[in-house]
Amino acid sequence: MKKVMYLEFERCIGCRSCQAACRECGGHDSKERNYVEYVNFFENRQTYPMLCMQCKDPACARVCPANAIQITDDGVVLSAMEEKCIGCRNCTFGCPFGIPKFDFEENKMYKCDMCYDRTKHDIAPMCASVCPSDAIRFIDHDEMMELRRRRTQMNLIEGKKPSENDKWQYVPEFFGVYSD
Structure with missing residues (x-):
């Protein structure tokens, strides 16, 4: 069974434990490869995790x-x-999400690689293993599809109609990271 990264942006509490764990991951040279961004810094303090969309x-x-x-x-x-x-x-410059970063001192690029040394053995990436609010999870594809189905049902019950701009719709162009 294939595992995927599953993000629920509204669960993010801005603790940045995912960034700290990323710095500690083996082979990352103490550099974080994921980020916590503000939805709208001037309006509220809501944050969301940002990692490579794979x-x-x-x-x-x-x-x-x-x-x-x-x-x-x-x-x-x-x-x-x-x-x-x-x-x-x-x-x-090519990444639409601004994920790859360039280290000018070492003259090399680095980015989130889903802690491939861990995920290839079905072990959760460091960020997912420490997220206290479950905003970042490493779960089976079937479990992710069930969560998405339930979330869509709840949104419809609450009167939210799906639109092209809703982040909780399925995004087929990404391999391993799904967000709601």
């Missing part, structure tokens, strides 16, 4: 002239391979 056809990999960004057989988009990365930063 796109099926990632723009970051498509625009890399050195072919440094690899995609595993599982569909996980990895950080740029140090030996191939030429430091052009095309990936940082």
Whole structure:
């Protein structure tokens, strides 16, 4: 059974424990690869976790002239391979979510790779393993589909009509990260 990252943005309490755990993940060189953003800083303090969406056809990999960004057989988009990365930063400009970051001191790109050393063994990524509000979860695909079905039903019961802009609709273009 395949596991996926499942995000529920409104559950985020802004504690940033996901960022702290990411810094501690092996091979991350004490750099966080996920972020906590404000929905609208001037209106309220609501936050949401932002991590790599693991796109099926990632723009970051498509625009890399050195072919440094690899995609595993599982569909996980990895950080740029140090030996191939030429430091052009095309990936940082190409990603519509602003996920890849560039380290100018080390002249290399880094991004969330879903803690691939853990997830390839069905162990939750560091961010999901510490999230106290379950805003970030690493769950079976079937469980995710059931949560989405129940959420859609609740939204309809509460009178919320699905629209193209609702974040709780299924987003088929992403491989491993689903958000509601």
